[in-house]
Amino acid sequence: MSTSPSRRIRIFAALLVTALGLPAAGSAVATSGDSAESPPHISGHRTTPVYSYEDAIWETVYVDAGQDTDADGESDRVAVDVVRPKEAAESGHDLPVIVTTSPYNSVIPGTHSSMRGAFDENFNRLTAPTEWLDNYFVPRGYAVAFVDAPGTFRSTGCHDYFGGPREVQGVRKVVEWLTGLGEAQTHDGKPTAAGWSSGQVGMIGHSASGINAIGVAATGVKGLETIVPSGAGGDLYLDNSSSGDPGGGHVLEMVKGSNGDQVPSPDPYCRETALPALAARAEDPRYVRNAFWDERTAIRSAANIRASVFQMHGVSDDRVSMQNATSWWKAIAARDVPRRLLVHPLGHQNWHAVDPSVHERLGEWFDYWLHDLDNGVMSTHPEVTVIGGDGERKEYSTWPHPKAKEVTLKLGNTEGATAGTLTSASRPKADRDVLVRGESAVSPKDLTKHRDTQAVFVSNPLGHEVTVSGDLSLTVRHKSTQPETAIHVQAFKVGKERRYLDAGYMDGEELCVGSASETDRHCVPKQDQYFAEVDDWSLTGTSAKRPTQLSVDDRTMRPHRPDVWSTSSFTIGTGEEVISKGQRIVLVVRVAPGGARTPAAEHELLIDPKKSSLTVPIKGRARSLR
Known part of the structure; x- marks a missing residue:
């Protein structure tokens, strides 16, 4: 005990x-x-x-x-x-x-x-x-x-x-x-x-x-x-x-x-x-x-x-x-x-x-x-x-799940493709770098296609159900046109499902906990699980923004050298999420200003998929991500 x-x-x-x-x-x-x-x-x-x-x-x-x-x-x-x-x-x-x-x-x-x-x-x-x-x-x-x-x-x-x-x-x-x-x-x-x-x-x-x-x-x-x-x-x-x-x-x-x-x-x-x-x-x-x-x-x-x-x-x-x-x-x-x-x-x-x-x-x-x-x-x-x-x-028995193993998903991108690839198989073809331009507000309707303000990398549909449990991390090779440019990244699963979205209030019902007094009724509106159909869901709940010049230990800013390639590796978030058979993993990379010195639209980020990868902690058949 x-x-x-x-x-x-x-x-x-x-x-x-x-x-x-x-x-x-x-x-x-x-x-x-x-x-x-x-x-x-x-x-x-x-x-x-x-x-x-x-x-x-x-x-x-x-x-x-x-x-x-x-x-x-x-x-x-x-x-x-x-x-x-x-x-x-x-x-x-x-x-x-x-x-x-x-x-x-x-x-x-x-x-x-x-x-x-x-x-x-x-x-x-x-x-x-x-x-x-x-x-x-x-x-x-x-x-x-x-x-x-x-x-x-x-x-x-x-x-x-x-x-x-x-x-x-x-x-x-x-x-x-x-x-x-x-x-x-x-x-x-x-x-x-x-x-x-x-x-x-x-x-x-x-x-x-x-x-x-x-x-x-x-x-x-x-x-x-x-x-x-x-x-x-x-x-x-x-x-x-x-x-x-x-x-x-x-x-x-x-x-x-x-x-x-x-x-x-x-x-x-x-x-x-x-x-x-x-x-x-x-x-x-x-x-x-x-x-x-x-x-x-x-x-x-x-x-x-x-x-x-x-x-x-x-x-x-x-x-x-x-x-x-x-x-x-x-x-x-x-x-x-x-x-x-x-x-x-x-x-x-x-x-x-x-x-x-x-x-x-x-x-x-x-x-x-x-x-x-x-x-x-x-x-x-x-x-x-x-x-x-x-x-x-x-x-x-512990968390993250003790059987979750890190799986490295390599980024790929080919000339003329509408989206990049994401796979645990041997390095995919990556004959084209991806240019991403910044904008003040990004709210794309389609998470499965490149566009000027986002680079998208999509896995094949999963052949078996797996569970993501733990920290997701990204290694990305890049170069930027402005100092203080930040990489704004988030991982999703894409595919329709019905999920537990929120705790919704139940009309007319109350939750009363403990004893009451004349001035304290000890009751609040009762809430219950609220479900709805969704097309996609974030694997980590939050996005990550990482200044491209930030050092690995987060304690210094490296000098900015325009048009010079460098590599950033960082945790993009922590997840606990089931990905069902037929759903896909999607990595979305955007550009955010690292400060208020330059407008968002002036920031550009070039990504080299050949030397970039996403690491995901997977419980289940890792081969599903090939």
């Missing part, structure tokens, strides 16, 4: 006490589910909802972040809303804590936020948040902590954005406070301690919240037993440079304040000095992996992790790529971190959009890691669950 170091220590201590016949100190470690020693919320090997959510205790504390990011001479404070069952407090039962952090909690005083409830002009809470975590877990013997990311809403300081070191530091201090370390105070400045906490902490979050959980876990903070990130990864550079918009992307949009997802900081120093400096660090030098991105690359510190990981990600996520999520998964797998993964075919959807009953599985996960209940979650559940494009579930 896989356990964290702190969990093994607690279980060993409980067994030692039992063996020596000594009285247990403090709350019991419920490894056996003995009802005589267990608190009322534990029944056998699971927690059960016995506490009133209506009567739950709400309190707001401000944790000392141990840093002064807004240069006001005072330590920053991180605002934390804690909700916990009143009955457990009255009976003296210490509780584990589930923490979720978000930079999106800002609201106009007196108005209602979709996630955080309503507040008065002094930011005192008027209503509970419309989140499901507290509704489901508080009655089951957990405390839930909602954290305003450092530098947002009620937390002071300057926001560091998406796993930055100062954001991670602030939330780490929250975890430490929950384990008995650190300092916090109430709204009126009185010191307060988390004496009701068992010292066992988990973190959960989607998107930015999940990125923060990964960052905090990578610090190795004691007491953090598990994290549950979804739509998150461990290397933001992959989404904002080599696999996103070269030199930018949505993270930089947010840092610059142009995204609109967050209320601008009211602090003049943050708004006028700190955040512009942060954006400048990200862009200088242009496109390359620099210190800004290194600070937001949690995989660099994966060796520190103590927590287990339950991860969920969508192959079609165009906000946080599957490649980014996979980089984190591979890093923790290499260190044998206890882990589970749910892969689904959708985009940047949250938990319940993918699985309406996911709270039950997460409940088992937290019961095991935070309440020490031996419910079999690590021994009976598969390491990897994959929901395919057909909506069906499959179980893997």
